[in-house]
Amino acid sequence: MSDALQSPGTRALTGIAFLVTATACFAVLDTTVKYVGAFIPVLVAVWFRYMFQAVLVSAVMLPLRGRSLLRTAHPRFQLLRGGLLLLVSVLSFLSVQYMPVGEFTAIVMISPLVVTLLAALFLHERVTPMRWVLVIGGFAGALMVVQPGGGVVGWASLLPLVMVMLYAAFQILTSRMARTEDPMTMHFYTGWVGAALSTAILPLVWQAIPDARTFGLLCLVGLMGSIGHFLLILAFARTPAATLTPFLYAQIGFAMLCGWVVFGHVPGPLELAGIGLIVLCGATASVLASRAKQPVEPPEP
Template sequence: MTAGQPTSRTSTLVGIGAIVTATACFAMLDTTVKVVGAAIPVLMALWFRYAIQAVLVTAVMLPLKGRSLLRTAHPRYQLLRGCLLLAVSVLSFTSVQLMPVGEFTAIVMITPLAVTLLAVLWLGERIEPRRWLLVFGGFAGALMVVRPGGGVVGWASLLPLLMVFIYAWFQILTSRLTQTEDPWTVHFYTGWVGALGASAVLPFAWTTIPDIATFLQLMFIGLMGAIGHFLLILAYARAPASTLTPYLYGQIAFAMLCGWVVFGHVPGTLELAGIALIVGCGASASVWASRERHLPVDPPEA
């Protein structure tokens, strides 16, 4: 055994631990958003989520990196990326009010399949027939979960599918930016674009926070978002995407656990079958994508 092998193995284990913890953070964030949304407008929760993340990233990274943190060769793409993630967050915060957290998370996990589809339609990439089967299988699983027109949620549950396609564009843009930009610079601009965008609409949504418990929950949302993103950057710096990808789907398990503990919700047989189909097709597609094209496939960011 060479001297370098233990270090590499340790680094990979750190990356896996970081990605699993990040998925737990995002699952708790979504669950808390659903709880808070019963008391205050979701746009207030959205503002807390971005403002806290932007302030924390600036406070931690600006002293470490100085002006280099602000240096970017693609300011327009940074702005576009921030706007795309803000749109994803609006749809995410709205969707999680309308459906169980576990099912919502499962639907969002078809993002790798949507990335594949958009890469074919707009980027002109060619994929193998087996990848097409995975795309169709994943979307079939999503329809089994949302059951448009047939469940309590009905057609409103198609909102997360719209979110998936916006998030797929976000992922494609991220893959381009991270080839030339410092990940912390990308993270910095995305946080501040979201914070400023949410601030623009905050006066129209602001209401009195009813109690200290709600305020603490809002702070928790921002904290989980910031910690989750810190851990994502750490994970992808320590281990290859192809190694980390299967662990991303642990977020569905965390979300279902949170949904059961907080709301007493257990998915039905059809929903579980759809979730299993999404996990199988999505994990396979994202592993192949990360190996062949090095596209990042992060857990759903709220």
């Protein structure tokens, strides 16, 4: 049955199913990156992730859309957006080398709260006292997970927090560009900007892929990233963001499951408390945003 013939309830359930599947793809991606990071430089994995996405999106969308896929009103913003997401990817791939996948994913989920903070500071948007409380609570949960000076050594404990700040800036730029740019055009340029920039620095870090198994895992990274982002686009095309956003936290559960299966890691009591606080603050912020009819920025790992 086509989307147009589906009832609103069926469309919403379909969107939720796409979203939850996307979060599972992202959890597998992060876990695979952490695993292969022991054998090859992280930047090589980043290059595989972007090149795979760029080639796949081009192969699928160019025959369907032709030159219209390339039309953009803001090429400089496309370049900036692609560069920001590349930095976010590098920091996220580095972060999972120093901390468990589940805890890392929980920190990513404070991105909507950071968007609130940056919008208030730089865009002078009005933020209610309750949302400020939620922002502070989300940061407190992140600190409980990261535990600076604890299990994660020195500067590495700051990597996921810097990544979240950069990703919040990426989300704000995306929300502004979405008013005039086609989503698939943005997806196309994001892939190729990331692929071009990572290709430029690849000779500095290149290391031969040690075996066919590692090559297969790198292809899995690219495949999971491409499928996950495509499902995310399908989900938000069918279902309002306010309905979908609470289900994004399923990624934490998938990531914790993958971390346990692959690495045998189980979060401690303090980490679990921090994860719970992040989920509580993030979900509450989503509910408040939907009631106020404000756009909800979905985290995009």
